[in-house]
Amino acid sequence: MNYPHWQLPVPGGMLIALVAVLHVFVSHFAVGGGFFLVTTESMARRQNDASLLDYCKRHSKFFALLTLVFGAISGVGIWFTIGLVSPEATSSLIHAFVWAWAIEWVFFFVEIAAAIIYAKTWDSLPARDHMIVGWIYFVAAWMSLFVINGILTFMLTPGRWIETQNFWDGIFNPTFWPSVVARTAVSAILAGIFGYITLPKQDAREKVARWAATWMIVGALVLPISLSWYFSKIPLFSQLYMNGVLTGVRHAVRGGVAFTLLAVAIAVVCGMWKPRWMRPPVVALLVVCGLGMIGAGEYLREFLRKPWVINKVIYANDVRAAEVETLQAKGVRQSANFLLTDDTASAEYGKNLFELQCGSCHAAGGYRGMNRRVDGWDAAFAADILQHIHMLRGTMPPYAGDEQDRKALGQYLASLNPPWQFNITAANRLEVGGKVFGARCGHCHTVNGNFRPLRGTFEKATPSQVQEIFPALGAMSSNMPEFNAPEDQAQALAFYISHEANLPLAQKPAPAEMPTGTNHSRLLPQTDLRQEVR
C-alpha cells in the first residue's frame, strides 16, 4: 500500500520466478563449476595430461562467458525485479541485512576479478599461480553462496530473529545449514552437467565424461539427505503443504525428483558407462533436466513460504503483518499512497484494489487467473468470503481492507464472469450441484476427500435436511460466509451434498489439518473449522 503497484500482464511473482530460476541455474554452476575447473586443472597438471588441460582452457572460456555476463547480470536482475514487485519486503531485507549483502559483495568482487584473471592467464601465469587464482575464485564464489543463503533461508525461517531482530539470529536461522549443504550439492550436479557442454571430441573425452558424471552422482547422493534435513526444519505450515493437499507442491516435488533422477541416469549411462553416447542432444537434455531441477526447487521454496514473503513479517502481496489490523479498520484508501482513482465508489476502485492487493500472485485470467477461481460468485458472496480468505487452504494472506474495500473488490471479482443461470432438470441436478459446490464450498471443503470433509456432518441427511442448514451457515462459525445462492442453485447444491455424503466409501478418509495462514487477523480467531462443522 506504501508503494505504487507496477501493473504487469502477468503476476509480478511470475517475473521474479523467471529471473530467479535462470539466475539460480547459472549462479550455482558458477560455484560448482569453479571448483570443477580448478580440481580438473589440478588433476591434468598432476597427470601431465595436455588434452585435459586443453579442455580446462576451453571450459574456462565458456564458464567466464556464461557466469560473468549472464550469471552476474541476472543476479542484478533479481535486485531490480524484487524492488519493482515487492519493494516493501526488499526494503526490510535491506535494512536487516545490508551488511550481509555488503560482505557478499566483497566476495562477489573477488570472484569476478579472479574469474577474469583465471580465464585470461592460462598461457602466462605459472601453473602454481594459476591454480591459486582458481582456488581463490572457488572460495570467494562459495562464500557468496554461503552469505546469500542466510538471507534466502531467513525469509522462510526467521527463527529467533522475530524476537531479537539480531543479525546473527537471522542469518544462522534454522534452515541455514541444511540449505547450504543442499545448494552445494546442486552446485556439484550443475558443474557436472555444464562440464559436458565443452566435452572434447577426441582426447580426454572419456576421462572428462566419467569425471563430470562423478560430480553429478556425488551431488545427487548428498542432495536428498540435505533436503530431508531441510524439510525437517521448515515451519509446520510449510510441512503441511508437503502432505499432498496442494497440487502445485505435488507437481513440483514430482518434477524435481524426476528431473534429478533422469539426469543421474544419463550421467551413469552416457557419462560413466558409454561416454561416446554423450552427444549434443543428450547434453541438451541434461541441461533441460538441470533447469527443471532448479525450477522445481525454486518453485517449491517459494510455495512453501506462502502466504508470506518474509515469514511472520510481510505477506506475499507486500503487506506488512503489523499493518493488517489498521487496514481492516480504516480501509485501503486511508493508507495507500498510489491509488489510481479517488472515487472509491467506482468500479475502477475495485479493479485497482485487485491489482494492488492480489496482483503480485494473481491476474484476472491466465496463470493463477482469478476468473476460474471466482466463477459462480456474486458480488455479495465475494465480498463476504474475502474476510475468510486466509482460511481457504492456508496459502492466502488475510484480506487487508475494510468492508467498503471488500465490497468494491467483490464487485470486481464477480464482474470477471457472467452470472450463472441454470435450467436445472433431474438430469443435470447433480452436475449443477457439483459446480455450485465447487464455487461456494469447494475452496475450503471436500465432501469425501481428506481436506475439511463434510461427510461427517451430512451423512444420512436428505437434500431437504441439507438445505435447511444453509441459512444458518453464516452464524454457525465466524469463519463461514453467509449463504446467498439463488434457490434453484441451493436445491441442486443440497442434492449434490446429500448424494455425495451418502455414497458408500471404501475406507474412512483421514482429515488433514490445514494452516490458516495468519495469526494477525482481527476478524478471525483461529479455530479448527472441521471440528466446528461436525
Add this chain to the structure above:
Amino acid sequence: MQTIPIPHVDPLPLPGPVWLFTALLLVVFTLHVVAMNSALGGGIWTLWNYLRGRHSEHPYSRRLANELSQMLPTLLAFTVTLGVAALLFVQVLFGNFLYTSSILIGALWLAVIPLVMAAYYGFYYFSYTAEQGKGTAGCVLAISVCVLLSIAFIFVNNMTLMLSPSRWLEMYRAHPNGWNLNLGDHSVIPRYLHIVNGAIALFSAILAHLGMRKMKVDAEYGRWLVQRAALVFAACTGLQFLLGMWLLLAIPREIAMVLLRDPLAGAVFGLAFVSVIAAMLLILLGSLAEKPSPLVHFGFGMSLVTLFLMVCLRYLLRLAYLKPYLNLGTLAVRPQVSVIALFLILFVGGLATVGYMLLLVARSKKPQVHVASMH
C-alpha cells in the same frame, strides 16, 4: 490539491550510522563512475578508432582499437560490480524514493538488465573479432555503445525522478504499467549530456595517462595517443562547462539556491572548478612535452579528484531536492557493530586478495598486466 505521496520509511532501524553509509556510497559510486566512464567513454573511443583504423593510413587508430577491445568487457564487468555496491547503499538511505521512481519507470528500468547483457556480449564479441577488422565487429560495437547510451538515459531518468515526488502520482496514473520517462523534468537532457560528455572526458584523461606509459615502449605511438587524448579531454571539458551551466539553469531555482547558499556545497563546487581547470592545463601542457611528462599524471589525478567532488556535489544536490521530504538525521539507527567490523575486515582482505592476484599477474610480465591492472 493532491497531497504528495511519500512511502514511509522502513520500520526497521538503519543498521549503521548515516555517515558510514554516506561515505561508502560516495566512495563506491565514484569507483563505479570511473569504471562506467571507462566502459562508455572507452566504447566510444574504440568505435571511433576502429572505424578510422579500417583505412590503412591510420595504423595507430587500428592499434588503439585493438588494445582497447581487450579491455572493454573487463571494464563493463567492473562497472556492474561496483554499481551493485552503490545500488546497495543508496537503497539503505533513499530506498523509499528509489523504489517508487523505479516502479514508475518499471518497464524501462527492468529493460536495463537485458540491455546490459546485450552490450556485454557485444563487447566480448568485439574483443574476439576486432583484430580481423571486419565491418560486423564494428556494427556490433556500435550497437553495444548505443545500448550503453540508452542505459545511461534510463538511469538519468530514474535518478532525477526519485528526487521529484511531486510528479509521481500524476505519472503513475498516466501509465501504471511503468512505461514512463521523466522528460517533463527539464534537467534530464542536460544531465544526461553532462554525464555522457563527462564519460568521454574522463576516459580521455585515462588514455592520456596510459599514453604516457606507452611512450616508454613506443615513443611515437605513445605521443600520438597522449596528444589526441589531451585534445579530446580539453574539448570535452570545455563543453562540460557549458552543459554544466545548462544543467544548473534547468534545476528548479529554489533547489539551485539551496545548493548555492550551502557553504559545504559552495566549497565543493569551487574546489571542483579549480581542480578541473588544473586537470585541463596539466594534461594539455604535459601532452606538448617531447618526453613523458609527470604533468599528465598529475592532470589525470586532478581529473579523478574533480570526479569525486562532482559525485559529492551530486549527493548534496540530492539532499537539497529531498529536503522537504527527508531528514537523514532523524532516521532511527541501531548499528550492527560486529557485522560492520566483519565487513570492514573482509573488505580489506578482499582488496588484498585482488591485489595479490594482480601481483601474480604482474610477476608473469605478460601483456595481460595492463588489462588487469586497470582496476
